[in-house]
Amino acid sequence: MTHKTILNDTHRALGAKMVDFGGWDMPIHYGSQIEEHHAVRRDAGMFDVSHMTVVDLHGARCREFLRHLLANNIDKLKVTGKALYSCMLNEQGCVIDDLIVYFLGEDFFRVVVNASTRDKDLAWINRQAAAFSVQVKERPEFAMIAVQGPHARDKVLGLLSPATRENAAKIGKFVAAQGDGLFIARTGYTGEDGFEIIVPEAQAVDLWNRLRDAGVAPAGLGARDTLRLEAGMNLYGQDMDETVTPWEANLGWTVSLDAGRDFIGRAALEAQKAKGVPREMIGLVMDDKGVLRHGQRVVTPGGDGEILSGSFSPTLACAIAFARVPSGERDGLQVDIRGRLVPVRAVKYPFVRDGRSQLDA
């Protein structure tokens, strides 16, 4: 069965090209993916991300539960509204999903997980939550609109009531405010400033239309993918999954090996670290013409690797990618494109941040 977000008719009326995305009928673009990409880098664009799964956790032992569930340390969240990015691991230390968790009260945390992993995530969270008497409540009645770009915040703030505007205007990055029925988080998946807004379905179409009237360009999931790749952000299923540890997905920065915290997967992660991590994820740039694609073979002096997320970068006007390669391999890299070996360069990423190339930085 194909799911539709509350904005489905709105997308179609805008002439969107719709595709199946993990069982959801979603807009891939509204005419030109590249123009939508540039709109976000240069001004402001918006994405319907209502397919993402919002899960509320209630209970006195929420924090204790999240200390156990997440590889990142929930105790970094001390102020109401603050958000944390984390992996949720299995006992083998491999990634079940990546998520954002918001601290809304000692007995109330909100988690946003991927759409494509919804069923297994809910099953896993429910299974783990039982021992902590934490109530797990999905919130399908919410839509979500991500408004991103250098002018995104101003355009959103202009639509809010004075009181909500004042609250939303002062929040720092990775913090959420609430008001006007909206949950407004200064987060995103593009490498630009902006908000991700959780909105009741009944208000979603009106909010979308008001954002459009304010000059925010509708952007499809195609642009979202090239923006997040340029921004150096992983995509679950492509860059990591249940066969990959955070060490192998360049997500070590999200793993908190703080003393005495027994989170799921910790023992396996420590064992892999002690033994040596065999593979690692690096950024690649191709100076030749062509496009790097998921699944292409990466030839290195130390053995083969593979392209994870790969695409044409509209900002840099060349192909960029993440690749998983034998640890330590940085030189003499080539990618097999239809039987032709093309040289590629290992680079530090993000490739682009706040509208600017990071390659020469």
Add this chain to the structure above:
Amino acid sequence: MQEIPGDLKFMKSHEWARVEDKGTVTVGISDHAQGLLGDLVYVELPSVGDTVKAGNACAVVESVKAASDVYAPVSGEVVAVNEALTDKPETINEDAYGDGWLYVVKPDNLAEDLDELLDPDAYAEQLEEDES
């Protein structure tokens, strides 16, 4: 959607062929195909002098989204390629039946190859069927 010029013949896989006055055949992809692919960012063309065989892959067009093989509508020797696409592949998005041509062949089995292709009406019909 651009109107389909009447002097073209099509493959079901969305390539077009135009027989020129001098007997050569110009090849491209349809406006419908470029719409499906989205913004084109890279084109891999055959070389002048290459022999292409009808029904075989002979070029690649890549959009941000995907790479797609281009199949030769007619057999023959490649006598010209559209070098301008190297720097401006988006020309195909803008003018699929004109400036967005891919290559020209000197055909060696033209009459038979043309028999296998669709005329514009039949191609338009197929597009409608694909949509439904």
